[in-house]
Amino acid sequence: MKISRSKFIGTSLAAAASLSLGSMGILTRAQKSHLLTLSFDDGFKNSFYRIAEIHENYGLKACLNVIATGHLKSFNAEPKWIPQNLLGDFNDWNKLKERGHEIMPHTWEHLNLTEVSVDKAKENIEKCLSHFEENLSGYTSEGAVYNFA
Numbered sequence: 001m002k003i004s005r006s007k008f009i010g011t012s013l014a015a016a017a018s019l020s021l022g023s024m025g026i027l028t029r030a031q032k033s034h035l036l037t038l039s040f041d042d043g044f045k046n047s048f049y050r051i052a053e054i055h056e057n058y059g060l061k062a063c064l065n066v067i068a069t070g071h072l073k074s075f076n077a078e079p080k081w082i083p084q085n086l087l088g089d090f091n092d093w094n095k096l097k098e099r100g101h102e103i104m105p106h107t108w109e110h111l112n113l114t115e116v117s118v119d120k121a122k123e124n125i126e127k128c129l130s131h132f133e134e135n136l137s138g139y140t141s142e143g144a145v146y147n148f149a
Helices: 005-023 045-057 090-098 118-137
Strands: 038-044 063-067 101-105
Touching: 038 045, 038 101, 045 063, 045 090, 063 090, 090 101, 101 118
Parallel strands: 038 063, 063 101
Antiparallel strands: none
């Protein structure tokens, strides 16, 4: 995705303003846990482990967004862009979570939610959240951020 220079500058200024509000005591850490987050999508096993390693080298934790069904044989979304053989599974996501990284739901089957009915979109979100609750240790939907595909 290409971002225009003016949009990047505007976003950077907004982030800088929020940082200065925090330093003036207007925003406390209890109110906001993230001022700016870089997140990584889809669940590519090797790159997610590498991203985690890079973050750990700087004392940081990564935000990793996972396709709930990417590891299942039935997964068949965008094979050109998301080849299943490169995706990890919940064994990987649990290991990365144990290392302190944030593992969040990205999608159930990586549909473009603008191209499906509202009912289908809601159904997929609910299935994704349930699958995470069943497979990711310590996960609860109440504390999650759903990262739309």
